[in-house]
Amino acid sequence: MATIETAITLLIFVPLIGAIACLVGQRKILKQVTIMTAVATAVISLILFIEIAGQGFIDTRIFLPDDLGYLVEIFGAIVALTFLYLGWRTRSILVIAFSIGQLAVLSTILLTPGSETSFFLIDTLALIMVMITSIIGSIIALYSLTYMRNDPRRGVFLAVILAFLGIMNAAAISNDIRWFDVFWSITTLFSFLLIGHTRTDDARAAARLALIINTGGGLALLLGARLMMHYHETYLFTDLPIGNMTGLVLLPLAFISIGAFTKSAQLPFQSWLLDAMVAPTPVSALLHSSTMVNLGVFLVLRITPSLQGETFFSIFIALIGGLSFLITSILAMTQSNAKRILAYSTVGNLGLIFMCAGIGTPLALAAAVILLLYHAISKALLFLAVGVVQEGKMSEDIEDMYSLRRDMPLVTLSIFIGIATLVLPPFGMFVSKWLISETTTTFPLLAFLLAVGFASMVVYYFKWLGILLTSFTGTRRPLREDVSPQSYRWILGALSAGAVAISALVGPITHYLISPFVAMEYELPGLTESLSIFTVEGEVQALLILFLVVLAILIISLFRRRSRDVTVPYGGGEEVIFQAGGSYYLSNELVTKITRIGNLIGATLIVILVIIPLIMEVF
Amino acid sequence: MASSEHYRYGKIRLGGESLNNSSANESHKVIRDIAVRMKNRGVRLVSITGRDCDEGNIELIYVFDEDGVILDHRFVVDVERELDSISDIYSGAINMERENIDLLGMKFKGLTPGLLLEPEKSVIAPLRKRQEEV
Amino acid sequence: MGLLDKIGTKSPWILHFDTGSCNGCDLEIWALLTPKYDVERFGGINRANPKQADILLITGPVTMRCEDRLRNLYEQVPEPKLVVACGNCASTGAPFHNCYNVCQGVDKVIPVDVYVPGCAACPEALIDGFVRALSLWEDKARRRESE
Amino acid sequence: MSMLRSSLRNLFQRPVTTAYPNVQADLPQSNRGRVMWEMSKCIYCRRCERVCPTNAISTNKEAKSQTIVRNRCITCNACVEVCPTQTISMVADYSKPDLAPTVHIFSANLPDYNFRVEHLPRGSGSRRPDEVTND
Amino acid sequence: MKRPTTIPIGPQHPAFLEPLNIGLELEEERVVGATLNLGYNHRGMEYALALDYKKTQYLVERVCGICSNHHSAAYCQTMEDIYDIEVPVRAKVIRTIMMECQRITSHLLALGHTAETMGYENLFMQCFRERELAMRLVNEISGNRVHYSINVIGGIKRDMDAGMERHTANVMRELRPLLEDLRDVFARDNTLVKRMKDVGVLTNEQARDWCTVGPVARASGLPQDIREDGFAAYDMIDLKPVVRDEGDCYARTMVRMDECLHSIDLIEECLKLLDEGPVIMTVKGHPTGEGLSRVEAPRGELLYHVKAIGGLQLDRIKIRTPAFLNVPSVQAMLPGSRLADVPLITVSVDPCICCTDR
């Protein structure tokens, strides 16, 4: 027990200390500090994992002293005041309004303290979040060390990144919504700082938008917290009643969900995340794809058990998620900027998780957690790879990546692995895709959203991959030396290896990590059976392998016996000077139109989400 | 102006304005005016025929068709001279002029050779009468 | 492999390229694709793609501009490949023997296997040429093996 | 929808496809297919040689022969018309493909309408027939 | 950032019978730039044909195998103009019959080809199946399927006998319902109409500007049919030019379809005009003078301009073919169209490169 507590404390404070060191320390020590902090955080999280695994993945609770509650509220107030200041600085009435609202709600929360002792909860979901933050986050921190090497304000940047890791870890284990809210708000602040880091006009505007939407979300979350106290008389997620709620008691959950939607940039709040792509790539990788935005889905996953049995309400959460997935998948096809494509796909994947949470069956929940985990690592990999391309080619546009295979083989391989793990069977994401699809039989309307969404996903990923793999040189010429810095190669290599490894381990991971979480919520055992792939009947596996071996021999012999001769591309007899452009299918006007329609439906759904409890109450 | 006669089967009297006098090389200047006038009248451009008439001169025959009536304008010009193109007046004229560039080695302003002949392989100006053939 | 080569003769895919003909023979080649003559009886389809063609039906005396293009296409065809010069102008350039811009026959540019006479070569002659060319297939394949 | 009707009608109809080469080619009697010489009539006036637009014919008075490159003849019928002695006639047939351009040599030493078959060397298509016979 | 895709279409391409090249620039499968490259089929015939005016009457058919007969007819007309002779009526009528037969074969080819570019393989096959009837007929009349070699200076060299006249009438009777069926399909088939309507519009203004002729011009509302001038036997029969004014691929296709049917009318009329009489008159001496003559080939006005200077060799023979004017007009139609429509638009002007390039 003690090990776990120590590890957790360290996971929160080591990054924070590292951050302070970065801020106050000399420029020279930046590198050492960052590396040490990052490695330490990663190692501690591994120790934590081993410890918990050793204990058989049972939940751990770390109780906190009661008076800390007030401290947290005050801390929250300070953050809200900061927002107020920032609202004034950025001339944003909305931010000012939201932060004043936050202050008001905070004060009422102060007046109605919770009855029980609050505690940190480390269940497998929290563990997964902590692992993602600590390991992927650390890797990204190391990456930023190289990426930001020429930035004069590198110290601040690294400090914020490191501090963010600590805060994220803290948020992941918070069981008390008041605590959770404070960490949540801090991540909003950090995100504002990091998006605006480059201080260009675009960056400022994007940071301001992010601030507006996220402070609004923060307000919704606080409102939810206050109402939770009002209706359920608790601030603890674990104390929420499980299932069979109806009427106004759902209202706090509605507000909490809205908060989650803003953080995870679901429709109609997605614009901040897309604009945030102007931030340096590590920021996109860390905050806007693999960790911070996960807070939203994490929050909803925390409250889903309470929604059991109340399909009419939770289905709207699923619908918002499904809609976000569909619309962003379609829009991602129309983009040529790689980071924007990834941003859209992030929103879409988070949407899928929301959808699962909304469906709320055990299978769906398992799918959601699998998705959370695998998406984080693959997306981080993709973002980092794009960052390297951006450095090498001075462009993030996929059309500038023709034949990247020749110029940057390793990066191309990383992107290939990233996409493969996101889409191809038998990798991890595929399993969740499969489970999600199966769960939609309970609510076929969602299957329609998925059908088009999945197909679009295939289109935009493989269109891009195809461009990377185009060969200009014929086949015999050696690939060029990869020019990217050594550190990038290590990082991309490690992440790729990690992505493949955990994909291969999808079975055990599901069994040990995800089933317990789902089982805890549902007290259902036999989930693992349906998850073992390819074991429809025992022989199939053997047979397949046999067949593949025969085939492989056949193909190899085919390749061997005849030397392959290289020819020229077909051009009707003319010599081909290859120049291809991408395909984006929809005009800009249509993109705007679809976005607008999506936003409209999303907003309507959200309004309905709030109204439903009221209506239920009336009838 | 050009003399003309109605087209009855197979019988067209050619012999429009033939400006092959001493000021021949200047005469082609009017072609743009003629083309504009024709275009405004809705007259169709039928053909621009070139014919080598020895001594480095080319006879250019602009053939128009006004409601079935053939109008022809003839100019005798020096091969070496760069001529005005009427391809901005009749878009269809561009290939007719380029054809003359290729086959007779003429020059038109703003037009390039290579419509029909393959550079570096084909005979240059094949329709020009060569000394030994005359 | 012998079996596969034998099978090959049952599936000759066509590439038709006009290198400056008068269209007469091209039309007759198209007539081969259509109900009356239907070369698909022999498994022949107009693939129109050198990469996937086995038998090249070339028409025309090869104009200067087509010369390199013809060579380009020929080189894209995987072995074993058969070339049929369809019509008089493709075999000897005859109808255009006084023309200044032609190479006078396909065999000046690429090796030709079968020469189909006629101006225009009538569909029956083209079918004969086609079948004749197929009879050379196994020979060609064997020669390739031994190389 | 009339395409649907005609397609279905086709399905139950006999295909119009000929069975050629398993059956005889179905050529009209009037077909201009191949020029043939009845050499016993020839007076070697060379009119046919001169009139031929593609130089397919070469007349050899000494050898008493008429040589025709099948792959040059465009079956225009001009030689048939110009021949003063009706030596030449057109038959409703067509020249057969071969592995090289085909040359037929009619000679007074052979029975009428009979000919010797020779081939132009490949790649020599543009050469005139008289050059060939000299080989 | 959106870069254009460049793609060379042709010279060898399944959609085209002949070698022409269009350098396309595409954005999103939409054409933003199209350069038409010709010259793949330039043999130099104007030079070769001027060498011997007698041999030319046969060789001139090799300018184009689709409208070979129109070429030899136009050439012979020009020469007759220079000789200043009038050919016998029967020769004129038979020339007209052959020209109209060839128009049917040519238009059916164009129609089939149009269907083929839209992937309508069955319709392509049907067009060619019906075309075989006409091909058989011309083979029976002239002795060759493609190059009839029937026109000579002074008339025609192969007469039709009574049996052949009856046979021709029969074939026409057989052909008419078949073509009417085809017309039905072209006019009404949903997918076809959807593909052709409002695609590749050539406005009346553009049609004039690009000097287009024949069906292309007539589909754009230019009532221009050289047959109205009454060469050959056209002044003796009731000609009704087909004119439409949409200017799109549909209009061009329908003009050809209707002309096919009209050709049957004309042939039937001609058959009635066939009186006994000579079909050829002899000409004496080498020609001297300048002649210009036009015929309406399937693709439009075909113009021959000959300058003869006495002797076998001609001073200049100028062949202004219809495709030479029509083909470049695709440059006006392609920009803004979809890639899928490029073959359709190109084929809808009935490109004939062998006569464009000569």
Next chain:
Amino acid sequence: MILSSIAILLLGPLLVGISMGLDRKITARLQNRRGPPLLQPFYDIGKLLSKQSLVLSDLQALFASFSLIFHIIAFALFAFGGNLLVIFFISSMGAIFLVLGAYSTPSPYSHLGANRELLAMLAYEPILFLAVIAIGMQGSFLVGEIVPGLLSHIPLILIALLPVLVILLEKSPFDVPTAHQELVTGPYVEYSGPYLALLELGHWYQLAFVYGMITLFIWGTGITSDIILKLVLAFILLFAAILIDNITARLTRKSMVAFMLTVGIGLIALNLLILYIIEVI
């Protein structure tokens, strides 16, 4: 056991090959021609295997093999009663590798073809996916456990599968990716000889899966009647596809996607709605 398994794995493409031969024969007859022999598709494959290997890039060859392997796995899983969803996803990977292979060459035709192939996938995958979901809703996703009754419950879905078949068989009006007269053969342009054979075989296995899915809709009482009914149903759909091919022109990519995503999905939605209403009543 292993022998019989291999036999089943070979039987699938064998039947598909014969169906392709039948397709060409019927098409020819609809066009009033004689057409090729029934075994023509096998001759084609044999011929392709015997040709020289010409490639533009090594990846091309690799991806062709991947495509085949994924299609085989998909069909194998199907033949042994696997999970339809998994089979669907794996089968779509086969199609993806075809696209990647096409993209890996510096050829504009190939690239445009690949773009269009992706778009075709965008058009037909949702239908297939929804069909799989709808089948799953009737009981089980496991092929081995699917019970009779699909045809009476979800007949409209069978109809929605018809345009999918049309796309997969590369028939007009939806032969957009391979559009012969536009893109020569689209994504296949740069493939020749043995590699084309690999892709073609992969395509057969893909079709085997789709035909297999179609046969799930009907069940006979005994094994013989079962097989006969299944073959008849597959043939009816094939014949419908051929007929459609022969009475339509090719439409554009936009109309293909629009049609599939409205009419195709609409049919499925309608069917599910009816089922739902019946259930509620």
